[in-house]
Amino acid sequence: MRQIMTGNEAIARGAWEAGCRVAAAYPGTPSSEILENIAGYDEIDSEWSTNEKVALEVASGASIAGARSLAAMKHVGLNVAADPFFTMSYIGASGGLVVVTADDPGLFSSQNEQDNRWYALHAKTPMLEPSDSQECLDFIKDAFDISERFDAPVLFRVTTRICHSKSVVELGVREDVPVKPYERDPAKRVMTPAAAKARRYILEEREKKLREFSNECSYNKIEWAASRKVGVIASGIGYQHAREAFETEDFSYLKLGFTYPLPDELIRRFAEGVEKIYVVEENEPYIETFVKSLGIACEGRSLLPAVDELNAGIIQSAVLGREAKSGPSAGVLPPPRPPVLCPGCSHRGVFYTLSKEKDIVVSSDIGCYTLGVAPPLSVTDSVICMGASVSAGIGYFKAFSSAQKDAREEKPEKQKKPPKIFSVIGDSTFFHSGVTGLIDAVINKSESALLILDNRTTAMTGHQENPGTGFTIKGDATVRINLRDLCAACGVRPENVRTVDSYDISAVTQAVRDAKASREFFVIIAEQPCALIKDVVRRRAGLRCEVDRDKCIGCKACVKAGCPALSPNDGKVEIDSAMCNGCMICAEICPTGAISRVGEFDE
Amino acid sequence: MSNDKLERAGKAQKRGNILLVGVGGQGTILASKVLSEGLMRAGCDVKMSEIHGMSQRGGSVSTHVKFGPVVYSPIIDEGRADILVSFEKVEAARWLTYLRPGGMLVVNDYEIRPLSVLTGAAQYPEDVIGKLKDVVPNLLAFDAGAIAARLGSVKAQNIVLLGALVKCMGLDDIDWRTVLKDIVPSKTYELNVRAFEAGAEKI
Numbered sequence: 001m002r003q004i005m006t007g008n009e010a011i012a013r014g015a016w017e018a019g020c021r022v023a024a025a026y027p028g029t030p031s032s033e034i035l036e037n038i039a040g041y042d043e044i045d046s047e048w049s050t051n052e053k054v055a056l057e058v059a060s061g062a063s064i065a066g067a068r069s070l071a072a073m074k075h076v077g078l079n080v081a082a083d084p085f086f087t088m089s090y091i092g093a094s095g096g097l098v099v100v101t102a103d104d105p106g107l108f109s110s111q112n113e114q115d116n117r118w119y120a121l122h123a124k125t126p127m128l129e130p131s132d133s134q135e136c137l138d139f140i141k142d143a144f145d146i147s148e149r150f151d152a153p154v155l156f157r158v159t160t161r162i163c164h165s166k167s168v169v170e171l172g173v174r175e176d177v178p179v180k181p182y183e184r185d186p187a188k189r190v191m192t193p194a195a196a197k198a199r200r201y202i203l204e205e206r207e208k209k210l211r212e213f214s215n216e217c218s219y220n221k222i223e224w225a226a227s228r229k230v231g232v233i234a235s236g237i238g239y240q241h242a243r244e245a246f247e248t249e250d251f252s253y254l255k256l257g258f259t260y261p262l263p264d265e266l267i268r269r270f271a272e273g274v275e276k277i278y279v280v281e282e283n284e285p286y287i288e289t290f291v292k293s294l295g296i297a298c299e300g301r302s303l304l305p306a307v308d309e310l311n312a313g314i315i316q317s318a319v320l321g322r323e324a325k326s327g328p329s330a331g332v333l334p335p336p337r338p339p340v341l342c343p344g345c346s347h348r349g350v351f352y353t354l355s356k357e358k359d360i361v362v363s364s365d366i367g368c369y370t371l372g373v374a375p376p377l378s379v380t381d382s383v384i385c386m387g388a389s390v391s392a393g394i395g396y397f398k399a400f401s402s403a404q405k406d407a408r409e410e411k412p413e414k415q416k417k418p419p420k421i422f423s424v425i426g427d428s429t430f431f432h433s434g435v436t437g438l439i440d441a442v443i444n445k446s447e448s449a450l451l452i453l454d455n456r457t458t459a460m461t462g463h464q465e466n467p468g469t470g471f472t473i474k475g476d477a478t479v480r481i482n483l484r485d486l487c488a489a490c491g492v493r494p495e496n497v498r499t500v501d502s503y504d505i506s507a508v509t510q511a512v513r514d515a516k517a518s519r520e521f522f523v524i525i526a527e528q529p530c531a532l533i534k535d536v537v538r539r540r541a542g543l544r545c546e547v548d549r550d551k552c553i554g555c556k557a558c559v560k561a562g563c564p565a566l567s568p569n570d571g572k573v574e575i576d577s578a579m580c581n582g583c584m585i586c587a588e589i590c591p592t593g594a595i596s597r598v599g600e601f602d603e
Numbered sequence: 604m605s606n607d608k609l610e611r612a613g614k615a616q617k618r619g620n621i622l623l624v625g626v627g628g629q630g631t632i633l634a635s636k637v638l639s640e641g642l643m644r645a646g647c648d649v650k651m652s653e654i655h656g657m658s659q660r661g662g663s664v665s666t667h668v669k670f671g672p673v674v675y676s677p678i679i680d681e682g683r684a685d686i687l688v689s690f691e692k693v694e695a696a697r698w699l700t701y702l703r704p705g706g707m708l709v710v711n712d713y714e715i716r717p718l719s720v721l722t723g724a725a726q727y728p729e730d731v732i733g734k735l736k737d738v739v740p741n742l743l744a745f746d747a748g749a750i751a752a753r754l755g756s757v758k759a760q761n762i763v764l765l766g767a768l769v770k771c772m773g774l775d776d777i778d779w780r781t782v783l784k785d786i787v788p789s790k791t792y793e794l795n796v797r798a799f800e801a802g803a804e805k806i
């Protein structure tokens with residue numbers, strides 16, 4: 001049967017066909033839909049894990065216990081999971097273990113553009129790189145076999161354009177692979193230094209065998225052209241772009257699908273058959289560096305850009321010198337349209353409140369609320385990685401305190417209070433890795449404050465369940481971790497934990513003021529579910545805010561909250577009733593009481 | 604060869620690059636999904652590329668659909684789109700450089716002012732459609748939102764535009780009703796069929 005599928009859907013389907021039994025992930029664009037789709041197959045025990053490290057450890061344990069297992073994550077997720085990843089390379093796999101890394105060339109939805117192919121080289125694990133959805137399905141099926149055959153986790157490397165492009169796929173059937181009988185093997189799996197050292201030698205032997213496999217396997221293949229002048233070496237999406245760019249050229253290809261270890265003999269054979277070689281790859285010169293290490297001349301990064309994703313046009317102009325013909329220009333300057341917080345977003349009121357506070361520093365985190373940095377809210381001083389809001393806040397406090405100490409000694413008369421640090425984090429990100437920072441803050445007596453934006457979902461990546469929602473990936477009811485209790489258990493004094501309604505600006509403001517005054521670690525939990533959750537949309541569908549044009553003085557104070565539903569018109573403000581969900585933030589801000597809510601909740 | 608196969612081979616000769624652009628939340632992805640499914644069923648190789656995640660939050664979005672006997676890269680380069688379908692006026696201007704010379708522009712005469720305009724940091728340009736007409740002879744502009752609203756919901760504007768697009772591309776011999784039936788939620792099926800037909804009538 002043929003179906004049109006995204007790469008992520010094909011990976012899920014392929015894992016199911018391969019007899020995968022256990023799958024775990026933490027959501028992250030562009031990888032999130034892999035587990036969402038896997039959860040649809042009842043034969044696979046799937047879970048949203050608290051973070052990527054946990055996901056890979058769950059999959060690792062399942063592999064050791066004999067089940068075919070998979071962990072999926074975005075590229076930066078593998079940084080979080082790097083610790084088990086490197087050591088699982090030593091321990092190896094009983095049931096096939098596949099780690100999917102979804103890289104993001106072009107940074108469509110990420111904080112960096114790291115190329116995770118280096119992880120395979122660094123951890124010495126075999127790596128597969130599919131170039132379309134059919135290969136996602138075919139390769140992942142084989143990935144479990146390769147993992148078992150070579151006793152190694154397989155890194156399955158995809159990119160945004162593979163994950164989120166659809167192409168036609170021929171489906172197969174599920175192979176039922178039983179869980180292997182469990183056999184205890186401490187020498188292989190208890191990584192004491194002595195045991196790990198013994199495994200370290202085995203890794204070197206394994207690598208030789210893997211390189212032989214790389215030279216012979218069907219994933220790496222030469223496609224000879226009639227004229228043997230120019231050869232192109234490419235993998236993943238780079239291969240597809242190259243084929244389109246050189247459609248009218250008589251070029252030969254070495255298409256690489258198994259990219260660690262790279263096939264030295266095959267590359268040599270290809271080089272002997274052509275006069276000139278181009279390497280087409282996005283971001284890092286991963287293949288090119290290896291080809292050159294074989295003493296083979298080639299061109300890649302000297303022609304193609306290191307930054308951003310490639311396309312056929314870029315490759316054509318770089319290699320063939322054929323200038324890209326861009327289309328017409330309408331001679332109008334389109335106003336910028338970056339992503340914004342949605343109408344009714346529960347984060348808006350909190351960021352509006354923070355925007356009004358003086359002498360604060362905001363250490364924020366990864367999620368929709370990163371958008372609080374955009375005008376007109378313009379709140380946020382730094383965002384590093386998942387969970388860093390809390391721990392970086394501790395560092396801010398230490399540095400400011402240290403500077404204040406100097407100032408006190410030098411000019412005691414000009415003492416100024418250092419800014420108060422607010423660490424801002426979403427519920428899912430807090431469970432992911434903010435909670436460790438919280439414990440650190442409490443025991444090390446940080447006087448920073450933590451604002452947990454609890455919108456009851458993992459919003460940015462498309463509304464996945466998290467430990468605070470009370471549901472599993474399959475939608476089954478489960479324990480709901482209570483944030484207030486968790487903070488108290490981490491040592492925050494109960495009177496220093498304040499729960500507020502995110503839509504209630506005066507309550508949020510009071511809590512922020514109290515946090516500022518506190519000399520102890522202070523936590524504010526701002527609650528209101530994401531406005532896009534289906535049930536929230538249904539409940540609030542009949543609500544909207546309206547402007548009394550007689551009372552509106554056109555001061556635009558409400559517009560400063562940055563809601564896309566509000567627009568100034570003829571000296572007054574109008575509210576788009578289709579966008580508005582009646583959150584009342586604008587009404588609370590309005591100095592003349594011109595905005596009121598109409599309609600009823602649908603309970 | 605049977606008639607069916609001949610017909611399929613004929614369609615497989617078809618090729619094209621379609622770029623759908625708009626504002627996150629306007630339904631470009633669903634329209635592209637229906638389009639790609641229909642093209643696949645007609646025997647074409649199809650690739651569609653879309654962007655998820657952060658850009659969906661009210662940002663400028665694009666979906667690429669390419670079809671033909673064999674499609675390699677899933678993305679359309681600048682100057683290579685046979686048809687640009689813009690779900691919002693100013694987005695047409697933003698993405699216009701992707702249109703090939705002689706290509707066709709279908710634009711929804713519908714304005715969504717970005718936050719930069721709402722806060723006064725930027726201006727929404729005047730007479731966008733007029734300026735587009737000056738540089739693109741092959742242009743169709745109409746208010747798909749109004750048509751969809753008249754049929755029952757402004758949300759169906761994506762399928763109105765799809766109806767127009769399919770007619771423009773000469774792909775109206777594909778059984779779109781069945782494709783719609785298989786893809787859109789059943790309670791919106793009737794509305795979407797009416798929206799599709801209303802769009803096709805604009806050509």
